[in-house]
Amino acid sequence: MAGKAGESFHYDFYTAERWNNWIKQITESDFKLEESDEPQGKEGAIFVNMEDDIILACLKIIAKYEREQIPQESALEYIGDIRDIALAEIDSISEDADLMIVSLQTSLMGSFAACEAYISGDYDEKDEIGDLVKVALEAESSEDIEIALGTIAEIGALVLSGKELSEKVMEEVPYGLVAEWLDGIESIYAAMQGSDSYKDDEEDDGK
Template sequence: MEFYSQSRFSNWVNKIAETELDEDNPETFAVFDQMLEDVIIACLSIIRAVKEREIRKADAVKEVEKILGLIPNHDFGDELKNELFQFTLESIKAVLLSFRLYFEGKISKKSFEALLKDALKKEQSGDYEGSLNAVAQMGAKVIKGEQLPELDIPEDSAVISWIDGIDAISSVLELSKIDAPTE
């Protein structure tokens, strides 16, 4: 059972390459959000597979690791596309690490605000790995069902792209509740 493939990432890279970005038309940037949401949907499929006992949690962690290993690097020869692509890849990293923590059962008891404070403090000290992990802990809480509050994030922080991924998880989960068929 394959939840995500290299060719799926390649399709997104091709779609981004074909997209004409227009800074005056935010809708032209939707492809980046769609790529991020596609990864989240794949991860939600892994959760479903675990719940339906098709795979074990340990296998789910391996699947998430596999997707993490597929994250492409690409130069579009366009500064704006490259910047948005890198931002999206950082968001995807935060998403995948969140799902990994979720499958490992490592759900933090800290509040979202305390985790954000940790993330910002670690970022300032140059511990980007620790900072990303603090944000991923927020994501694991969201996946488990906690509501992501409004957070005040400095504009110049690397944390912002990771939080964007967590926010996307929250949005996709909300939409899946709306779209869920009523039994």
């Protein structure tokens, strides 16, 4: 199979089929939001698991990039491929499920931006995450969404480089776009604190 630029192999880190299987599970689950407006029970866990699935695929790309098994350009293209799959508009399922999918996609916007910033080196290791969160919130309040998302990307890149995302920082963020994007960064941080099997040198078949 033809590879990306500069590659002799092609990796299927994530596929549209895989994403559509999650959407099918949501459709069949008859998902309903509870009074807390948070996903509950087995049906709610689908959204957590599908986000983790995406994050792990992205971390696998980064691991191969760090081992110089795929070049920077290809790594960015692979992240872009997954982003295109996950952020594509979904046919309406139900009001509650639609709300959760939009929330999930918003969260993943932060994750994808972080991965791209890390691979591109668009961050300063000397920056403090707490300071950047304040910059992002100020940009959001000024409706400068591009600056806000760019700052979130820097935060995520720092997390990917090994910096800690403290609970205190997260607790002080009011609900809004920045908070939802930071959820995507928190998912990256949580995945990195868990099993590091995504670093294993094996091809993912995308299933």
